[in-house]
Amino acid sequence: MQKGGREVALLRCGQGRPLAGGCTQLRRPAEHAGQRPALPTCIREIGMKRTYMLALAWLAIGIGIGIGSSARAASTPTTDQLEAHPWQLTRATDAQGKRIDALFVRGRAPYTLRFQPGYMSELNLCNQASSHYHLQDDGLILESGIRTTALCINPKVDAQERRAETLFHGRDTAPTLALDDTGALVVRNAKGEVLVFKPAPLPAK
Structure with missing residues (x-):
């Protein structure tokens, strides 16, 4: 992102040039100094999806560890x-x-x-x-x-x-x-x- 009236590249859905993940790239003037640009909806959605997928991955790993622990817990008696x-x-x-x-x-x-x-x-x-x-x-x-x-x-x-x-x-x-x-x-x-x-x-x- 560039300040001082220079242009910045943002991601939005449904406008401009298509990008991966169903988003598009749009160029617009940067916000005035001191103003915080609104987070594009598409970026928020991508972040939520990535968080959800990471949670599923960790859940699968945890289940695998649990199964492995149970398998290791059983032993042949002497x-x-x-x-x-x-x-x-x-x-x-x-x-x-x-x-x-x-x-x-x-x-x-x-x-x-x-x-x-x-x-x-x-x-x-x-x-x-x-x-x-x-x-x-x-x-x-x-x-x-x-x-x-x-x-x-x-x-x-x-x-x-x-x-x-x-x-x-x-x-x-x-x-x-x-x-x-x-x-x-x-x-x-x-x-x-x-x-x-x-x-x-x-x-x-």
């Missing part, structure tokens, strides 16, 4: 982490995302996993079960399982035990383990079922 405490079932869903109600019996302690050196026990069912276990990457391998054979009088408890047997045992289960960012143990099997176990205190000696 045997030391698994054996540090029992794990109580708090959530279970099938492949369609529906809650597996049979695994929860009102008034009874939750279905619990207990890892000890070389063994995984399943507790708070009608019968107690135990299997040799080892980890292969994030996979849980169970072998040589044994189970008590008490008669389950409560039909809901019986149904719970039968449903629990299908989670980890059988060739089509192939459970994998992960610790999420809250410290919960997340178990997924080949059938698309997802189980979430929270750490529980060790039993009193």
